[in-house]
Amino acid sequence: MSAACSGPAAATAAAPEAGPRLKLVTVRIGEQRIGIPIDKVRDVFMAPVIAAVPLAPPHVAGLVNLRGKIVTVLSLRTVMGYPPRPEAQTVIGLDWQAEAFGLLVDRVCEVIDVAADSLEHNPPNLDSRWSTVSAGIRRQKDGLLLQLDIAKLFQPSAGTAPS
Numbered sequence: 001m002s003a004a005c006s007g008p009a010a011a012t013a014a015a016p017e018a019g020p021r022l023k024l025v026t027v028r029i030g031e032q033r034i035g036i037p038i039d040k041v042r043d044v045f046m047a048p049v050i051a052a053v054p055l056a057p058p059h060v061a062g063l064v065n066l067r068g069k070i071v072t073v074l075s076l077r078t079v080m081g082y083p084p085r086p087e088a089q090t091v092i093g094l095d096w097q098a099e100a101f102g103l104l105v106d107r108v109c110e111v112i113d114v115a116a117d118s119l120e121h122n123p124p125n126l127d128s129r130w131s132t133v134s135a136g137i138r139r140q141k142d143g144l145l146l147q148l149d150i151a152k153l154f155q156p157s158a159g160t161a162p163s
Contacts, residue, residue: 023113025037028105029105075104077106119136120138121137133152
């Protein structure tokens, strides 16, 4: 784990517990750690050039050519209410309804193993931009982890539904 991803919300390695487990790819947006179910992640790549799309909504960072396939890149920072970071280049690749998408993140941290039943409801005071795309919260030894719900990310209520 790099120093950039450790901190108050970093997971502490522990011996696996009994019961169903889930692997999450953890990323950071600002100081918030976010978990994405690994079965939703196709790849992780650097996108040094993201072509802007004229008249696109603010959450659309642009398009990239990934191995001959055009990928729409969404800024997870913008979706979650943070200002854009022009220097951001790290993208989580995923497929949604047979289309390739990427999520632009500040950095990728690690893959963690969590109890499948440890997901808790979103707290009532969670920012609505976050709760709109969150599956819930996972308590870690050193803090909270917001789990991203990819299906919710593409709902019209999140403001990111493809047109």
